[in-house]
Amino acid sequence: MLFEVDRLTFRYEGNTALNDLSLSIPEASRVALLGANGSGKSTLLRVLDGLHFGATGGARFRGEDLSEEHFADDQWAFAFRRQVGLVFQNPDAQLFNPTVFDEVAFSPLQMRWSKADIKERVMETLDWLQIGHLKDRPPQRLSGGEKKRVALASVLVLDPAVLLLDEPTAGLDPRSQSQLIDLLVEWGGGPKSVIIATHDLDDLTDIADRCYVLDAGRLAAEGSPDDILADRELLQRTNLVHAHRHRHSSGEIHSHPHRHSEPRP
């Protein structure tokens, strides 16, 4: 198994974000963590990235505990960081360097790569994400879509085996959303794993083979995207769809559970 979460409970200042949660994610998976705001998706991603540790229960990566003791060991921590990358929801938290180039070079520098390797790898990554022309740009002069791409580049530069993404398309215009999804689809596949936290059901079938639905820090359901999308009662109960009023051409107004795109055939 790539990740195993076993009866994990995590609290933020007394509020329970993850509540006795158990789930397993196999190798080479494309996973969507679904849930409304506050369901615990972001916290789970941080647990999987070894940034948060549960009050009770635990998480394992390829059979090894994601524990504070393990992360205290430099060699173990570097090996883990090399394999698992997390893209934060707020790119301003992730872009803390003065230029795009410095940002993408940050991780390789921490891994003590040679200067020549760093420069080559950074430029390769920027070119692949079509943002080579932004390399000297400071973060405050980037658009929302460009910031997301730079945040993605800053993680992909290490060519990790596992990519964790927290609401990667939030706040993007439709074109940037579609481009980002295309990039993720292109990057994933084969032995790579992609775990995306989202409450957006559009593009679900493109980005995931497996879905886990979280509700108030608990696992509410798991299944294929088609199974999950077909379960209207589940989607409504976990606030992933909402009742929406329509006016039909006849002038009649009524409401029923609704999301903003239909499952693809």
Added chain:
Amino acid sequence: MTGHHHARGRRGFIEQTIDGLHSAMDRAMYADRSASGRGALQQLDPRVKVAGLAALILASAMAAKLWVIAAVLLAALVLAAISYLSIWMIATRVWFATLTFTAAFAVPALFLTPGTIVYTTPGLLWTITSQGLTTAGFLILRSETAATLALVLVFTTPWMHILKALRLFRVPVVFVVILGMTCRYILLLLENAHEMFESRKSRTVGPMTRGEQRRIAIASTGALLSRTFQLSGEVYLAMQSRGFRGEVYILDDFRMQTMDWAAAIGFASLTAALVWVGR
């Protein structure tokens, strides 16, 4: 009339705060654009600029002749001109402010320095001496020259390159990184504050008392502090996630080209000549 005063009062607080934040962001953007321009100094290795302009400041500080300091100022203006910096911008951003600040020290020197009397003020009968004039002249000219050279450096070099060039003077890496991050997040804080006041402006109708203005200022400061605290926690997690283990590393990969060596020799020769003639 009363309504007019109230309207001005409201503008005086929220709108002026917005204007202030806007102009601060504008200045930062201007410096950023100007530093990545196509002028002569913009093309040079930042280490040459930092060392060369610092050497010129030193030459003006050591000069015992007014005309030598004036020559350094002239050199600074020539450097500004060939780097496409506007002299008017330098005058408004540096000269007037520096003059106001330095005058607080220079004006008393005019009257207090003993020596040959050149002018007596009518009425008060205060005397200005020629030695007082020279002292004030040195003080003002040195300050203006140093401030102009510093501005030329800032407007022709990206902030991070200046910081990285400071490594030449053995400034610790952690200092360089913290200053770089400070600059990055001050600009984000400005943006957040700007958005917050714009949103407040859109919801403010009618006159506002001084008490209300104070409450808004305090509430905004609190909200910004809370956001900053939350963001700093996230930034730390993002750094950890990407391999940060408490030690910082930077890529300061400057490479000297022929033009950089020529400029370094030029700065060194000019400084040596100015120090020699200014003795």
